[in-house]
Amino acid sequence: xxxxxxxxxxxxxxxxxxxxxxxxxxxxxxxxxxxxxxxxxxxxxxxxxxxxxxxxxxxxxxxxxxxxxxxxxxxxxxxxxxxxxxxxxxxxxxxxxxxxxxxxxxxxxxxxxxxxxxxxxxxxxxxxxxxxxxxxxxxxxxxxxxxxxxxxxxxxxxxxxxxxxxxxxxxxxxxxxxxxxxxxxxxxxxxxxxxxxxxxxxxxxxxxxxxxxxxxxxxxxxxxxxxxxxxxxxxxxxxxxxxxxxxxxxxxxxxxxxxxxxxxxxxxxxxxxxxxxxxxxxx
Numbered sequence: 001x002x003x004x005x006x007x008x009x010x011x012x013x014x015x016x017x018x019x020x021x022x023x024x025x026x027x028x029x030x031x032x033x034x035x036x037x038x039x040x041x042x043x044x045x046x047x048x049x050x051x052x053x054x055x056x057x058x059x060x061x062x063x064x065x066x067x068x069x070x071x072x073x074x075x076x077x078x079x080x081x082x083x084x085x086x087x088x089x090x091x092x093x094x095x096x097x098x099x100x101x102x103x104x105x106x107x108x109x110x111x112x113x114x115x116x117x118x119x120x121x122x123x124x125x126x127x128x129x130x131x132x133x134x135x136x137x138x139x140x141x142x143x144x145x146x147x148x149x150x151x152x153x154x155x156x157x158x159x160x161x162x163x164x165x166x167x168x169x170x171x172x173x174x175x176x177x178x179x180x181x182x183x184x185x186x187x188x189x190x191x192x193x194x195x196x197x198x199x200x201x202x203x204x205x206x207x208x209x210x211x212x213x214x215x216x217x218x219x220x221x222x223x224x225x226x227x228x229x230x231x232x233x234x235x236x237x238x239x240x241x242x243x244x245x246x247x248x249x250x251x252x253x254x255x256x257x258x259x260x261x262x263x264x265x266x267x268x269x270x271x272x273x274x275x276x277x278x279x280x281x282x283x
Contacts, residue, residue: 070225071282072228072229073166074174074176075174075232076238077175082156082159091144091145106126114209120137146182146186156254156269163191164195173222176214210244215231215242233250249265
């Protein structure tokens with residue numbers, strides 16, 4: 001099983017443990033071991049005292065094969081695996097109403113894939129209340145979205161089947177999301193914690209999408225070169241993050257259109273996508 005342990009420098013993310021070896025001890029959430037992924041000499045620095053969340057690593061069987069596999073899949077969450085962008089939209093409309101305003105369609109479209117801070121700036125400006133405390137709005141919104149997540153989360157077409165195939169084949173997989181950890185924990189009740197070898201949330205790193213750090217961190221945790229990690233995304237900021245990290249991208253638009261670009265393959269959804277298809281994207 002995968003396990004993780006703390007070394008002197010907790011800023012460098014990686015995965016301890018090797019395939020086929022016994023677990024050297026109980027995992028400690030949030031701590032990591034330093035090891036460089038094959039083919040990389042520059043591991044990301046995620047900030048002193050901060051490490052990617054790795055609680056979902058515990059109890060997961062390591063993929064068969066070498067300690068540093070040559071292929072991995074990195075999944076975005078909202079709008080990619082789960083049709084949760086619509087849930088966020090409900091919460092955002094309700095937040096605007098809570099402040100006595102109405103959110104425009106243009107503002108909503110510009111929020112897709114952005115950080116919470118950026119989304120609150122867009123919303124407050126859109127409703128003519130730029131003076132609003134963003135932290136207070138975030139607390140209100142996340143409390144409401146947590147209720148909605150717990151009540152009903154739907155899969156995007158083909159997402160559940162692809163995730164099941166990835167796990168059955170024991171291909172390393174990570175969840176890479178701008179959503180904050182406490183909400184991701186709720187969503188993992190639907191997604192299945194054991195389906196991911198690493199989870200990188202928006203509040204686990206000092207920079208979020210479109211910065212490459214989230215995807216660099218996920219690749220480092222899995223021990224796979226980013227060029228061999230297919231990132232699956234639905235938003236422009238997510239695509240930009242993955243491409244900046246050096247990952248080939250499969251883009252499946254949800255709320256906003258995504259153009260084809262170098263290193264980016266666009267499909268309407270994940271129906272019919274399998275591991276053979278994903279592997280070809282790294283060729």
